[in-house]
Amino acid sequence: MEIRRRKNQIEISELDPFLAELLREIPASTNPEGAPAAEERIFSSPTNGTEPELRSEWKMYVEPELRRLFQTATQIVASDLEQLNGNEKSLANRALRIPTKHADAWLSALNQARLVIAAKNNFTETELNDHLRSPIGSRRDLSLFQVNFYGFLQEFILREMEY
């Protein structure tokens, strides 16, 4: 896989089917539903428990806005990922071009996916710092690889966009 900035695009090329599939899983991975720990992390409390009134107002007025914000980012990423649609064979050496104007949406969706996967798997800090673990040992190892791969993409986008 190669990743580079080309004018107004970030190009991820020479994608093998495995990494292409991980990319295609980004939108689904952002969904915290069915995992209370993930839901709690994505919609975390704005107080440390001392302001119950603020907490209830937050749930009523702010959370729906946050949901819309996250959903918009995920939809943008999903539309960019349509470039990778096709069967596994056709995914070989495919390229993905992300318009730089979509960079914020990608940063948001990648971050959300990483948080949801980490919360669902209850990864420890030690595990999250283990960047050399093979993805083929177990489903948990694959999820950890996914978190790190998405983190790598986030880092690249951040660096290229010079935030």
Added chain:
Amino acid sequence: MSAEPLWAEVAEPLLAGFPPAGSNAAPSTVGLPTIEKETDAEEALDVPWQVVVHNDPVNLMSYVTMVFQRVFGYPLDKAEKHMLEVHHKGRSILWSGMREPAELYVQQLHGYLLLATIQKVS
């Protein structure tokens, strides 16, 4: 120039209700004036509030720094200082002030999926 008029002006209200010097009269039941503190709802809102960001091992350090620059307009060195404080100490106070802007800051930080809370200054 006599000081008497000024003294009278100041002292008379304070001494009102007290017996004149040398008098055997019983003291009046009227007490000292009390100064009442205004405690309206607006005052409660004026209590300074803090925006606190908490550590999360998943969020990337570079991402957190970028968010602090964007949300608070901090220069890179200040944003990094706060990011490192979050990383090493578990939390950092990013901003203090009125409740309404503090809530808006926390809302923005949640939009970037950072663990942020609002709390009253103790």
